[in-house]
Amino acid sequence: MRVLIIEDEVDLATSLRQALEEEGFAVDVAEDGEEGLVKAREVDYDALLLDLMLPGIGGLELLETLRREGRRTPVLVLTARDGLEDKLEGFERGADDYLTKPFTLEELVARIRALIRRSSGRPEALIEIGGVQIDLASRTVRRAGQAVTLAAKEYALLEYLALHRGQLITRAMLYDHIYDETEDTLSNVLNVYVANLRRKLGDDLIETRRGQGYLIPDGGIS
Amino acid sequence: MAASLRVRLLVWHALIMAGVLTAFLAVWLHELGRSRELRLDEELRGHALAVGASVERGPVGGYELDLPDAELDYFAGGTNTPGEAPYYVVWTETGSVIAGSTSDAEQAPARPLLRTRSGRREVVIRGKAGTLVLVGRGASTLSVRDLGGKAVLAAGVALALAFVGGYFLTSRALAPIDRISRAAARISEVNLSERIDVGRTEAELENLAQTLNVTFARLHAAFERHARFTADASHELRTPLSVVITQAESALRRERQGEDYRKALEAVLRAGRRMQGVVDGLLTLARADAGALRVEKEPLELLELARETAALLGKDAEARDVRVLVTGPETWVLGDGHWLGEVMGNLLSNAIRYNHQGGEAEIRLAHSNDVVVLEIRDGGPGIAEEDRPRVFDRFFRADKGRSRRLGGSGLGLPISKWIVEAHGGSIEVVSEPSPGAVFRVKLPGRIGGA
16 A cells, blocks of 8 residues: 655654554655645555645645545545644545544554545455455454465555455556555566465465456455 | 612602602692681681671760671681681770670780681781771681691602602613623623624613623634634644654664664654743743743843854854844843843844845844834845734744744744833834845833943
8 A cells, every 4th residue: 555645744754654664555755735736646545644734735725626636545634733623624625534643653554544445445354355364454364264474565465456356456556556656666576476475375366367467356255 | 789770760760759749749738828828817807807897886885796697697607617616806995805706705915916826817906996806716727737648648659650650761771781781691602703783772872882892802802812822832732742752653663773763762852842942932921921921121232142142043053054243333221131132042043044045144233312223134035025914923934834844933923022022112024125034123222331
């Protein structure tokens, strides 16, 4: 999953980035409204973390603009203002969730994940496909009851395919959603991850559509 | 209990009515009594004359009284109330009784007169041949007591009616006041942005309604200002607080290298210092607001203070490659060195912060008449026209992102304004053709040496 943090407090943005990366997210940061708008238009982020008090274009204006342009990316608003009017206005302009500062990282991560699951149309955290159980909340995978260890990017890839199961995901989309803007990738690294996943979780889990991409078939839901 | 306006009005109204009625009744009854008396005297006199004219010399000398029938009737008392029958006595010049209708042997009066004796009114005149004629009757008809009794009763009823009428009148008169006070109570409880409808108010109460409306407006504005200030203060503190918490949480999530911990701690320290600035500023303002801050004035030389301030901020200036100048003559004021130093420090550090690299910041002193002028100028981007009126508002930021990054607390200018005004001076942002901001402080001063 790839998220964009739009926050002008540098010290806060850097520690959020670090924490989210360690949670398996690909993270980009924008330091003001304009930069945030440009990036949000360029990339299909899985979630936006938006601070309201931004220099230049304010957070609310940015949000309104994105919604007006048809962007349905889930937005979690972060702000030090806890007034009711601020909250209501945030929701009115299109925010999906709201956290007042200071917040705990644990809550932030849980809410982001819930937002992303919900926007994919499948809000439940537990997925069962074939004999494979994926717990999206705790980021654990079991095969026939046994825990399976995955590398960070392997899990990220699996997570994305699982959340969009039944949909064909192109390689470009996969790149866009498991790497941030700073990471250079080798074009065949995806093949390696997919091969590893098949080895660990069985060949049937991920289907390849030659020349198009990958998909996880829509199996039973636990 | 508070004195009641209505009760007071009613009491006064009743007293006045009672006074008027009493005076009227007294005069009327008095006049009535007098006129009755006069009438009775006329009557008695008339009959006395008739009696006096009826005196005749007797056949054997002496005198006789030959009363006409009318007089006989009169004195027979047929038409009069019992016990009130008129009577007469006739004496000779020498005081011996000639005739009389009463058996009361009375002393002859000395001469003609009018008198009241034991409840009877008597008239004495000279009749024919030097006789003295006395006619009298009971004077109980003179008494106005019966009428007086009825009159007082009637007055009592009138007073009662007046009281009742007065009650309704005062109710109607006081009703608008009650209406206004109810409207005011509702406004102050429910919604301070509402106002009393002055158009529907009586002329005398218009002033009251308008004054109340003005008061509501001021209260409303004060509450809004306070709410905004609280929201701003909360925001200014929560932001660095969230840095502290998130940095610490993140650092503690897993085992890290020393370098990572160091960076986290540095970020925490930066945030902590920012909070310190805000908290100090808030405390100063809170004390100033409560009147608990004292400005201690003593002779103070500003040029030296300016130089000290410039020296204190030397490192910051160097870091931003800004040149600091101090110009002007030796200038003395009566002031608090600590607080005026804060003002200079705050203005100068703004001038350094909001400046270009390689720019200039100047502290310029001047005095004319009894006013000392302290100007702090910078060559930076200046302050936009529309922001100037609000520049001394608490937590106002012309450019939110920039000033926060540069470490401002948003309270420096409001505090400086308070300090300058506590010295009897003024502070303003000045418009000048050249770019950059100019803050002008005026203080009452003394020219020359101490």
